[in-house]
Amino acid sequence: MSAPNEGMRLARQAYDLTSDLMAASRTVYWIDLLATAAVTYASFAMAVRAESGLATAAWALLCLLALYRGISFIHEITHLRPDDVPGFRLGWNLLIGVPALTPSLMYEGVHNLHHAKTRYGTANDPEYLPLSHYPPAKILIFILVPLLAPLGVALRFGIIAPLTFVSPKVRVWATRKVSALTINPAFARTDVDQSKRLDWRAQELACWAWSWGLAGGTMAGWIPLRVIGLAAAIFAGMTFINQLRTVVAHAWLNESEPMSFEEQFLDSVNVPPPALLPLLWAPVGLRYHALHHLLPRLPYHNLGKAHARLAGALPASYRSVEQKSLTSGLMALLQRSRSAMARRADTARAMGR
Template identity: 50%
Template sequence: MNMEQPLSPPRQAQAATPRATRADYMAADDKAMLRAARDLTKGLGEAKPGIYWPDMLASALAGYGGIALAILTDSLAVAIIAGLVASLALYRALMFIHELTHIHRDALPGFRLGWNLMVGIPLLTPSFMYEGVHTIHHKRTQYGTVEDPEYLPLALMKPWSLPLFVIVALLAPIALLVRFALLVPLGAVIPAVRKFTWERFSSLSINPDFRRKPPTGDFAKRVRWQETGASLWAIAVIAGSFAIGWRPLVIALAIVSFTALLNQLRTLVAHLWENEGEAMTVTAQFLDSVNVPPPGLAAEIWAPVGLRYHALHHLMPSMPYHDLPEAHRRLARELGTGSTYEGANHPGMLTLVGRIAKSTMIRR
């Protein structure tokens, strides 16, 4: 198809027509936008090892180097700066777990194993905690419903729920340490503990009513070695702290806690959280999700590895993170001002937090 031919009404006509809202698209999709997403992104979509590997490895090494410097230095200022750098770098490294859930299993040979050994197991967040869970969030009939592990109608909840939602993330590293060092060994000998741990504490979800089903087939095998590795690492970390002192562990936990806090803030603004539980069209899901496109640079820090294009990702879940900027440019250029596509673009985190907080106040 000629990329210069419009796939939707001219920009001038779109701008003159009031933009439809998510509510308008609850029953029917914007088919012109969906066709454009399909046709304009031809030639994109191949995961490139030359981008994935250096990005992930550099982020992980910078993160661990920052932790080491924060532990070894005698300067409080250096420790704070090193800790901040480490937290941001590890945050970026961790976000590749999102890519692992979407890329084809044959696309990046060895990357899943390498990521788990370098990032997932050391940070007690192996890929099984997201694989098989996040894909439910993308299912047409389950997004935004009670079956969605990654959805809560936060914009419709009480005002106090927002700060609680964010602050509780600070406890995540401690909870993971307890899960792998204590609950996994106990579960090996007590089936009830194993069942409870798997159903309640084996997924990176925010829906407290979500219960995970038992793993099967090849996935069950991956779960076993990842969980065993993370459990042995967690036990070694605690045992080592008895030998060398608790200061290194406390510093590392503080750094990773800040990483978890930052990720929770990103999660808070990844969607508008305005759905009350009904099934939604793809377009409605798109408009309930958030893009924070350039020119702002801050979103590259708090929404790394393509997550600043989260709404676009919901249109094309398998698109590699490094192709999302180009896909966005093509769609924005073709569909223009006033289009449905522009309706998912937002200026930044503060604006989004303010919008969600205002909604909770209005509905109180």
């Protein structure tokens, strides 16, 4: 294992080279959010009104990509301080979080644990699994599970949320087990008292009211089933694309052993230019995932500038974490998986002799 100070030295070098890029631009954040929300709702309206299947599909795809970009701001919110972009968290919840039944409470207090030096890659990391040691079939299941996301958010806020207001036991359970966007099924939140905060309850109440409003409007015939089905399909597609991005965001090599800072960086992935498609499947700076782990406070709109500086100034190890595309990242994961399965088979044969 590499010495801990080596990774910290890399982070210090990176910070020294990019310290002028650490301030979040309030203008960029707000214009991006407002434009993204406008495109999301306008394209959804056009998809609903479209008279041909092809037109519906085209508008729905645009809506999916815009919604995905909008949802991705939840990651930025977890790293922004309250005075960085005042009101942005509230604005995002009103425009995107609550209407998509994915409020910020589902990520705040959770994602920061993924960056904790003693948690990354361990069983206590909410966003890590040793996927490179999984068989390909299990990886495929992992990728497909998010297609059930529309049902999951409907249950969380349409059924479980109201129960949390009448049963303290349900509230504790819901906070621990179904109030976090994670990929580690064993993870449970320990910050149960967070659910007593006024803003947490306001988000839950808003999502509860919105989900019941949609259900009531549909049952009353005010909202056509086609509209609900289209919205669910777009949401499922969005979560599926995000899961594809997730499986190439890391190398997923660790099996719960503590890792040095440099090892954590080397286990993460950048998909930098000249690739263009990452703008769609890894929006809001998510294409620079390894750089984000190196400098978590760097705002998304400056990640490209920072990468350009660091690529030529840091040791070769900085460029070693790059993938050329989503496809190359997926192929690399499957290759690691097959290698792990082969090693496991060799071990089993050796033990059987």
